[in-house]
Amino acid sequence: MYDFSILPRDTIVAMNLALALFVFAFISFFIIILYALIKTNIYTKKHKDKLNLICDVAYFHERGKREDQEDSLYISPMDNAELTGIVAACSDGMGGLLNGEVVSKYVTDSLRERFPFKFDDQEENAAIISEISNKIYEEYHLGAGATLVMVHIFDDYMNFYSLGDSNIILVRNNRATLLNYKQNYITLMIRKFAEGGIDTADAYRDTRAKGLIDFVGNLKCKVLKTSKPIRLVENDIIIVSSDGVTDSIPLNRLVNHIHFDQNAAGIARSIKYGVKTRKNPRQDNYSAIVIKMKRSYV
């Protein structure tokens, strides 16, 4: 044991003072930490919505070697996106039919008029697309048509809708995946061949098999739609495009044109110049909306 009584009185006072200051500092530190934790918790709850992923959006819209621009794009307003979500759509007028540019524009204009869409009511949204299709049918009786791909992103989730053979591509972990399947005869032929237990090479040999079995402009079309939304993660890249893009840059080569530190505008520019440098003499219209999911730090 220490005998403090032999210490000078001034030293004992100094030691007591030091001890008091230490206790005061310790209590202050504890209070500050507690206060910071409480404030952080309140702040996180208050800004919960803003801590979700945010969409960085860019697009390109090119004519290629065609005389007319038959692709049409729609991007919903961003100013109220935390309530309505973001809708991005691409419609591609069907080659070989008349009024492709009129029909594709009609499709995207109709979507703009019907915005906002209910995120969790996929049936109703599909019915809206179906209604647009029926109106085109009544006007042109299969004399004109278009494809449509549309994504609806809300919080960290995405629903998508598709008619025809345009593309909704998800790039995740350096791999590009086509989310919607193409509604053409090849799909039907593959089903038959697979059920018969044989390979499907013949399904791809017939170029007519690329013909669409459903599209906007068909009566009572079947809209492909997600029944439940897909969960998105940070750095996911969603590309909503016409087939003019993937005709020139196949899906497995698409990631070669993307640098993952790029923003949406940079990715859109890279893909656009990727198609352009292919110098395809029969380059179709090529258009795409690029959405990059980013984490917001408020």
Add this chain to the structure above:
Amino acid sequence: MIEYYTFKHRGDALEYLDEVYLTLIPNMTVAIFYGSHLDEGARSQTLLFSEILNSEEGAKSIPDLNAVMEECLDNDSEYLLLRSVDNGIECYRRGQVSAKIIRNGQISILPNGFFCLSSDDRLVCATSNFYKYLSDEGILADALVAESCGEWMNMMIRRISDQNQLKCGNLSAVTLKLDN
């Protein structure tokens, strides 16, 4: 209600050596044997696998059934056993045969053991040769778009076909939707 769709295709192999077993009574049981993966004795091992499942051993619990499988089959045999129990599913996998579950817009591999299911969950069980040509995002998107298990399977087959025209060895898979 249980909805399912099974797919068996020999691909470009001379014969189909995998096995897909499915029974609904008393409990739904799915078993997939990856026979085409074996270098030797694939046919006999596949037949043995089927025999065990069709015998009284097949009614045993998954851990007991697995013990029988381990005792009777070669060490390099690969298979998946899956059975619905109460409000969930019991799973045991050995080797490169696995089940994937689609839940809340995400996809993940079903672990060994018991797993509770909710009404919107969908499952796909397949050999690694089937998964090899698919991405998780593709499987997920198809599951969420498809209106039935058959449609979901056909969408995945289309994806595989787009890469290799189904010239890729045995393909074995089951898609499932269990509404509790």
